[in-house]
Amino acid sequence: MEKHPFTTVCRGRVVSITERPHVRGGGMVLGGWGGTRIETVTFTEFWVRSPEFGDCCFKMGTDELPPMLLDHAVTVVLAKSVVCAIVNHSTGVQRCYRPRSVYKRNNGGWLFLVLVLGILAALESLGYRAPVAGLRGIMLVVWIGLVGLEQLRVLGYNARLDRSLQTLIALDSPLGGRANVREMDPPRLP
Secondary structure, three states: OOOOOOOEEEEEEEEEEEEEEEEEEEEEEEOOEEEEEEEEEEEEEEEEEEOOOEEEEEEEOOOOOOOOOOOOEEEEEEEOOEEEEEEEOOOOEEEEOOOOOOOOOOOOOHHHHHHHHHHHHHHHHOOOHHHHHHHHHHHHHHHHHHHHHHHHHHHHHHHHHHHHHHHHHOOOOOOOOOOOOEEOOOOOOO
8 A cells, every 4th residue: 555645535515605714914014115915815615514514614815715605515535635636526526726835846956056156166266277167067957867766756646646545535435444534524515
């Protein structure tokens, strides 16, 4: 069994969808000059009712509304408290959010590049100008190769997470074999 970060699979019916506007802003006046800035951000939360476990609240960010209406049958997959996927079984809409805290990213290996170029600059200042000029190009090619390999590793990891996510949201597969996933409603929903 492959370990994945998804901790909760909740299956149930939507009982409430709420949009909560949040106003934030600020301003500054200095010597009679200044201004203010005010913006409104809307957060969405929805409640899913499971006959066995009661009502569960899920908070969404400001990106988009959840793909559901009241009394729709849904499956919500969480990694700790972050919503990773929502499947609306009443309409067939499936939305995967791929949050940055769960999925990996390739940061480009900038630390390696800065360290190598710093060492090469120190060697160049010590009088090794000719060998350093050849090594600089080789190190850039090595860095590009390492970044490419890291990108392949990240893509492979994210593809494995996507496969695990698809397995978790499928209604046909039982969840009993996955120890870090708890089922909150029977898998068959109309």
